[in-house]
Amino acid sequence: xxxxxxxxxxxxxxxxxxxxxxxxxxxxxxxxxxxxxxxxxxxxxxxxxxxxxxxxxxxxxxxxxxxxxxxxxxxxxxxxxxxxxxxxxxxxxxxxxxxxxxxxxxxxxxxxxxxxxxxxxxxxxxxxxxxxxxxxxxxxxxxxxxxxxxxxxxxxxxxxxxxxxxxxxxxxxxxxxxxxxxxxxxxxxxxxxxxxxxxxxxxxxxxxxxxxxxxxxxxxxxxxxxxxxxxxxxxxxxxxxxxxxxxxxxxxxxxxxxxxxxxxxxxxxxxxxxxxxxxxxxxxxxxxxxxxxxxxxxxxxxxxxxxxxxxxxxxxxxxxxxxxxxxxxxxxxxxxxxxxxxxxxxxxxxxxxxxxxxxxxxxxxxxxxxxxxxxxxxxxxxxxxxxxxxxxxxxxxxxxxxxxxxxxxxxxxxxxxxxxxxxxxxxxxxxxxxxxxxxxxxxxxxxxxxxxxxxxxxxxxxxxxxxxxxxxxxxxxxxxxxxxxxxxxxxxxxxxxxxxxxxxxxxxxxxxxxxxx
Amino acid sequence: xxxxxxxxxxxxxxxxxxxxxxxxxxxxxxxxxxxxxxxxxxxxxxxxxxxxxxxxxxxxxxxxxxxxxxxxxxxxxxxxxxxxxxxxxxxxxxxxxxxxxxxxxxxxxxxxxxxxxxxxxxxxxxxxxxxxxxxxxxxxxxxxxxxxxxxxxxxxxxxxxxxxxxxxxxxxxxxxxxxxxxxxxxxxxxxxxxxxxxxxxxxxxxxxxxxxxxxxxxxxxxxxxxxxxxxxxxxxxxxxxxxxxxxxxxxxxxxxxxxx
Numbered sequence: 001x002x003x004x005x006x007x008x009x010x011x012x013x014x015x016x017x018x019x020x021x022x023x024x025x026x027x028x029x030x031x032x033x034x035x036x037x038x039x040x041x042x043x044x045x046x047x048x049x050x051x052x053x054x055x056x057x058x059x060x061x062x063x064x065x066x067x068x069x070x071x072x073x074x075x076x077x078x079x080x081x082x083x084x085x086x087x088x089x090x091x092x093x094x095x096x097x098x099x100x101x102x103x104x105x106x107x108x109x110x111x112x113x114x115x116x117x118x119x120x121x122x123x124x125x126x127x128x129x130x131x132x133x134x135x136x137x138x139x140x141x142x143x144x145x146x147x148x149x150x151x152x153x154x155x156x157x158x159x160x161x162x163x164x165x166x167x168x169x170x171x172x173x174x175x176x177x178x179x180x181x182x183x184x185x186x187x188x189x190x191x192x193x194x195x196x197x198x199x200x201x202x203x204x205x206x207x208x209x210x211x212x213x214x215x216x217x218x219x220x221x222x223x224x225x226x227x228x229x230x231x232x233x234x235x236x237x238x239x240x241x242x243x244x245x246x247x248x249x250x251x252x253x254x255x256x257x258x259x260x261x262x263x264x265x266x267x268x269x270x271x272x273x274x275x276x277x278x279x280x281x282x283x284x285x286x287x288x289x290x291x292x293x294x295x296x297x298x299x300x301x302x303x304x305x306x307x308x309x310x311x312x313x314x315x316x317x318x319x320x321x322x323x324x325x326x327x328x329x330x331x332x333x334x335x336x337x338x339x340x341x342x343x344x345x346x347x348x349x350x351x352x353x354x355x356x357x358x359x360x361x362x363x364x365x366x367x368x369x370x371x372x373x374x375x376x377x378x379x380x381x382x383x384x385x386x387x388x389x390x391x392x393x394x395x396x397x398x399x400x401x402x403x404x405x406x407x408x409x410x411x412x413x414x415x416x417x418x419x420x421x422x423x424x425x426x427x428x429x430x431x432x433x434x435x436x437x438x439x440x441x442x443x444x445x446x447x448x449x450x451x452x453x454x455x456x457x458x459x460x461x462x463x464x465x466x467x468x469x470x471x472x473x474x475x476x477x478x479x480x481x482x483x484x485x486x487x488x489x490x491x492x493x494x495x496x497x498x499x500x501x502x503x504x505x506x507x508x509x510x511x512x513x514x515x516x517x
Numbered sequence: 518x519x520x521x522x523x524x525x526x527x528x529x530x531x532x533x534x535x536x537x538x539x540x541x542x543x544x545x546x547x548x549x550x551x552x553x554x555x556x557x558x559x560x561x562x563x564x565x566x567x568x569x570x571x572x573x574x575x576x577x578x579x580x581x582x583x584x585x586x587x588x589x590x591x592x593x594x595x596x597x598x599x600x601x602x603x604x605x606x607x608x609x610x611x612x613x614x615x616x617x618x619x620x621x622x623x624x625x626x627x628x629x630x631x632x633x634x635x636x637x638x639x640x641x642x643x644x645x646x647x648x649x650x651x652x653x654x655x656x657x658x659x660x661x662x663x664x665x666x667x668x669x670x671x672x673x674x675x676x677x678x679x680x681x682x683x684x685x686x687x688x689x690x691x692x693x694x695x696x697x698x699x700x701x702x703x704x705x706x707x708x709x710x711x712x713x714x715x716x717x718x719x720x721x722x723x724x725x726x727x728x729x730x731x732x733x734x735x736x737x738x739x740x741x742x743x744x745x746x747x748x749x750x751x752x753x754x755x756x757x758x759x760x761x762x763x764x765x766x767x768x769x770x771x772x773x774x775x776x777x
Binding site: 100101104105107361398400401402403405408409410411412413414416443444463465467469481 | 554556557565608610714716
């Protein structure tokens with residue numbers, strides 16, 4: 001009798017626990033948690049409660065999922081684990097040896113799981129989608145997304161929409177043609193595909209200089225989709241950011257706007273049909289992917305509530321769009337920009353001449369990594385602010401030319417440091433209604449981890465030196481930090497376990513969970 | 518002893534015959550792809566044109582770890598232990614490493630001792646005597662430690678670079694040898710070489726070799742000196758001929774080839 005009462009009580013406590021069940025915490029990609037046990041008043045007492053050391057070479061970029069007393073994390077090189085929330089002990093370990101010779105710009109990284117029911121879904125680095133049994137970690141099915149021998153790789157965290165698993169692909173530096181895919185969660189069969197590079201006969205095909213390149217440029221047009229999108233269930237639209245056109249630095253081979261690269265696309269969740277698109281950087285030659293989280297917020301614009309989509313774009317401008325139709329609401333630079341004097345009402349940049357990459361090198365701002373890159377952003381309804389890491393400065397952009405080889409580097413040059421002050425970084429908080437910067441916390445480099453905002457009035461992030469950092473969400477003041485021992489390249493999460501709030505983050509290839517005494 | 522030498526030669530001969538050839542040797546298209554790869558992975562240390570920087574000058578045509586294509590392949594694939602040269606075998610496919618080697622061969626102009634115009638023994642005398650270079654720099658097992666070790670500098674830097682560095686030492690300061698001045702909130706000032714910096718702390722080795730680590734909360738300012746600690750009057754101290762002799766000596770400093 002006593003035992004069953006105890007079990008009932010435990011059940012009640014467990015039932016109250018708050019997990020983390022999708023990449024951006026909610027479908028809108030806010031990374032804002034209502035949890036507030038940990039707040040600006042007690043943050044000084046925050047300390048590590050457990051550390052899981054995978055011992056893997058490489059870096060975790062994972063957003064862990066938390067549910068039912070377990071934490072599900074993906075690691076580099078096709079590893080994944082379920083960890084006991086009590087002490088970080090692995091309950092199961094999934095792994096698969098990646099093939100050699102993959103076309104990778106940035107390591108065999110992975111950004112996390114999606115989940116539906118008793119299943120977990122992740123991509124493998126060789127661009128397959130796998131479904132695992134949540135309880136055992138056993139493989140249920142594996143489907144090829146695209147052929148890794150042609151330059152395709154998989155790093156993105158999928159999202160679950162109804163019974164679909166929605167994913168993108170990486171590889172725009174390797175001559176791929178990008179897409180967004182949806183797979184049936186039960187069978188692993190592909191339900192739809194939307195190509196982010198318009199092919200012959202498709203709308204946008206005329207933006208790939210088909211006359212001068214004999215219609216071939218689109219075949220290697222890039223437009224990778226390597227960061228997770230968001231979903232509006234009311235509009236039944238999926239929003240996904242797209243990467244650079246290929247080859248990155250040599251635009252001569254692809255005259256035109258190069259749709260739908262460097263854009264956000266709004267896709268019907270059931271069919272994958274394009275509802276609208278907005279292109280931030282037409283005919284990009286600076287590798288300014290538009291892959292930063294497309295965050296869905298409802299903004300008060302001139303007294304009316306507008307269903308909006310906000311993004312700190314790699315090209316140095318912050319944008320707010322009407323997410324029902326893709327019309328631009330506002331665009332403002334949040335960092336030093338030398339390539340455009342502003343963005344017109346039609347959403348097109350007002351270009352400044354002489355900013356194209358060249359054989360001898362052209363200095364442009366922002367840098368190749370952009371004003372803000374892929375690191376997860378956060379939006380707090382408590383402060384009304386949008387938080388992201390940023391890189392400040394300029395680089396020299398070079399251009400080369402050589403023929404494409406299937407599956408091989410097809411960037412046609414890169415960047416070098418510009419003369420003058422080295423690149424630096426900041427955490428920036430923007431009011432999305434106006435695009436104005438509310439606060440700006442200067443750092444040596446952009447924080448390499450993503451953002452987490454909480455109702456405790458806090459914003460968490462991590463840096464490349466291994467500091468895990470908490471800031472006052474209103475002011476940007478650093479209120480707590482912990483040297484975690486390895487660079488942090490992943491976004492933090494928060495959850496409760498047995499009623500207590502924890503904050504967890506990957507540092508190197510370890511997971512650290514922090515709590516109050 | 519003789520037998521050991523004979524054995525060594527035999528082993529070398531075996532190694533020589535076993536050298537794999539570059540499948541892309543003199544392949545212009547492959548070298549073009551290699552150039553693209555070079556700019557992404559190698560240029561951050563070796564310079565956009567391979568002219569050197571943090572890493573060795575690759576335009577000299579002589580390399581730290583051997584002269585064959587296979588040596589270059591091995592260096593790129595396995596890295597060089599004890600240096601900043603990482604292993605790229607896990608990052609790049611074998612084919613792409615060979616393409617890189619093909620590109621590197623196009624920029625190496627195989628500088629030979631004929632490029633060196635000066636008197637090496639006299640250069641050594643100047644290095645140890647008139648210039649007092651050895652009070653700060655190590656070479657041939659002699660010298661100080663407050664400046665960069667020059668024991669292998671002839672492999673790492675071109676003749677022109679060495680000459681420019683003697684005349685204008687502040688133009689390109691070797692990483693780890695830039696000076697930094699830290700002023701604490703209590704007004705105390707510590708000058709030395711920067712041994713680490715992050716968003717919240719800074720580490721300095723002062724000129725006496727003492728290590729200091731500061732919390733930035735206690736630091737009023739951190740100023741990076743753009744001036745090298747090395748005297749900047751060598752352009753006047755040495756005659757033109759002496760400069761040739763000194764640079765020739767430095768160019769001759771090639772250390773031991775690190776055998777794998």
